[in-house]
Amino acid sequence: MTKKPKVLISDKMDPNAARIFEARGCDVDVITGETPEQLIARIGEYDGLAIRSSTKVTKEILDAATNLKVIGRAGIGVDNVDIPYASAKGVVVMNTPFGNSITTAEHAIAMMFALARQIPEANTQTQQGLWPKNGFMGVEVTGKTLGLIGAGNIGSIVASRALGLKMKVVAYDPFLTPERAVEMGVEKVDLDALLERADFITLHTPLTDQTRNILSRENLAKTKPGVRIINCARGGLVDEAALKDMLDSGHVAGAALDVFQTEPAKESPLFGTKNFICTPHLGASTTEAQVNVALQVAEQLADYLVNGGVTNALNMPSLSAEEAPKLKPYMKLAEQLGSMVGQLTHDSVPRISIHTEGAAAELNMKPMVAAVLAGFMRVQSDTVNMVNAPYLAKERGLEVREVKTEREGDYHTLIRVSVKTDAGERSVAGTLFNNVEPRLIEMFGIKVEAELAGPMMYIVNEDAPGFIGRIGTLLGENGINIGTFNLGRREAGGEAVLLLSVDTEVPETVLKAACALPGVKMVKALKFA
Numbered sequence: 001m002t003k004k005p006k007v008l009i010s011d012k013m014d015p016n017a018a019r020i021f022e023a024r025g026c027d028v029d030v031i032t033g034e035t036p037e038q039l040i041a042r043i044g045e046y047d048g049l050a051i052r053s054s055t056k057v058t059k060e061i062l063d064a065a066t067n068l069k070v071i072g073r074a075g076i077g078v079d080n081v082d083i084p085y086a087s088a089k090g091v092v093v094m095n096t097p098f099g100n101s102i103t104t105a106e107h108a109i110a111m112m113f114a115l116a117r118q119i120p121e122a123n124t125q126t127q128q129g130l131w132p133k134n135g136f137m138g139v140e141v142t143g144k145t146l147g148l149i150g151a152g153n154i155g156s157i158v159a160s161r162a163l164g165l166k167m168k169v170v171a172y173d174p175f176l177t178p179e180r181a182v183e184m185g186v187e188k189v190d191l192d193a194l195l196e197r198a199d200f201i202t203l204h205t206p207l208t209d210q211t212r213n214i215l216s217r218e219n220l221a222k223t224k225p226g227v228r229i230i231n232c233a234r235g236g237l238v239d240e241a242a243l244k245d246m247l248d249s250g251h252v253a254g255a256a257l258d259v260f261q262t263e264p265a266k267e268s269p270l271f272g273t274k275n276f277i278c279t280p281h282l283g284a285s286t287t288e289a290q291v292n293v294a295l296q297v298a299e300q301l302a303d304y305l306v307n308g309g310v311t312n313a314l315n316m317p318s319l320s321a322e323e324a325p326k327l328k329p330y331m332k333l334a335e336q337l338g339s340m341v342g343q344l345t346h347d348s349v350p351r352i353s354i355h356t357e358g359a360a361a362e363l364n365m366k367p368m369v370a371a372v373l374a375g376f377m378r379v380q381s382d383t384v385n386m387v388n389a390p391y392l393a394k395e396r397g398l399e400v401r402e403v404k405t406e407r408e409g410d411y412h413t414l415i416r417v418s419v420k421t422d423a424g425e426r427s428v429a430g431t432l433f434n435n436v437e438p439r440l441i442e443m444f445g446i447k448v449e450a451e452l453a454g455p456m457m458y459i460v461n462e463d464a465p466g467f468i469g470r471i472g473t474l475l476g477e478n479g480i481n482i483g484t485f486n487l488g489r490r491e492a493g494g495e496a497v498l499l500l501s502v503d504t505e506v507p508e509t510v511l512k513a514a515c516a517l518p519g520v521k522m523v524k525a526l527k528f529a
Helices: 016-023 036-045 059-064 083-088 101-117 119-127 153-164 178-184 191-197 217-221 240-249 287-307 324-344 365-377 389-395 467-477 508-515
Strands: 006-009 027-030 048-051 070-073 092-095 145-149 168-172 200-203 227-231 252-257 276-278 351-358 399-405 413-421 424-433 437-443 446-450 454-462 482-489 495-502 520-528
Touching: 006 016, 006 036, 006 287, 016 027, 016 287, 036 059, 048 287, 059 083, 070 287, 083 092, 092 287, 101 119, 101 153, 101 200, 101 227, 101 252, 101 276, 101 287, 145 153, 145 191, 153 168, 153 178, 168 178, 168 191, 217 240, 240 252, 324 365, 324 413, 324 424, 324 437, 324 520, 351 365, 365 389, 365 399, 365 413, 389 399, 446 482, 446 495, 454 467, 454 508, 467 482, 467 495, 467 508, 508 520
Parallel strands: 006 027, 006 048, 048 070, 070 092, 145 168, 145 200, 200 227, 227 252, 252 276, 351 399
Antiparallel strands: 351 413, 413 424, 424 437, 437 446, 454 495, 454 520, 482 495
């Protein structure tokens, strides 16, 4: 008789989760509130672990989890799981990224109303017996412009609610296509236009290098006087000290935060500031949301343990056991090419094309497409992976084209990734050396051979004598060691590209100095896994 998979639920969640595990053929124990030492002593007997935010899945716990196959987080954030080490140990990590969407969107709308009518302070003073009827003058939301930073799953729900309130919605999202914007009923704008026009600004984007402090002091200064700001997404999207100053000056009429740069937020420069309200990360805290994520995580873990199905995995693609070994190098190449295009493309991208040629065209294309999309979109979202990337692309209206050419060209196998931008079509291509080693062979029409790994510098310059010496001297003077030097050009004396692999990430000051060298048109820091 086949032994049933055994699952531990280590955090409090809806009791129906345990019933789902049992109904789907798993044995389940619900043991919550244990210390790390107690969990280490217990975890070795379980195949699956279902958690919320309280359990911290550390290296020590993973080392003790000798039978563990999958971890499921009931919710979005997985900061409490050491995902890289889980991957190294062969443990799949899943989350439930869409179970909290409506709840978080509704919380943002609630915060907007609380700001507009100054409800928290009015409540406090009324309960103190002050009856401050003339002390509070609110504003209507009807007819106002809501600026949406991030138009994905949660942002689109906020937009629909705002439109129902007869607001005008403008949205900034690099992945939002004009067609999707029309479908949502919003106006797609750039960030500066949103800051200039919005009466209310609400953020619904992950925290990445590109979005960190997206409402910086400089950007806050660009906002419309009297703007009100809501953040129920991630701490770190707003410069909290700058927001404090803007509230004090009156330029920002009000701000409502559910998230902070440091949590739990025991102190903040914003605490006590007039026209500031906050909640302790309650975006997902409704009965319905907690039931939804508990049921979803149980279904996902049980499906994986019993049937091998993979849903919302953060560290593995959807692959059969037979396909995985053969597809692995192709998927690595595909992800690298997608990442390169994503890091070098700043315009709106309505369409991305993945073209396989030769041996690559004979394989299952879905995992390669997912890998390209994951690499491409990870620049903007830290939660993108090969499983959810196709869904997120569809959600944002990104057209994905797949093209196969089974005949061989100049290479035995080739993958080309092309994007349509405002500046025209741009593409990169790569192949496999010895069928296992990914290599870039062309970028934006220029032949160049390079391995994409670690920190790199991408430089576009005029092909002229002395340039290589100047860039080498600059990096050497700043203690930056060059690993590999990869050159390409359109023609002698024309435009050339240089891809440098370096041992350490290049500081912004050095990038600016390189950009100031004679003949340099562009300098960009790149990073590859």
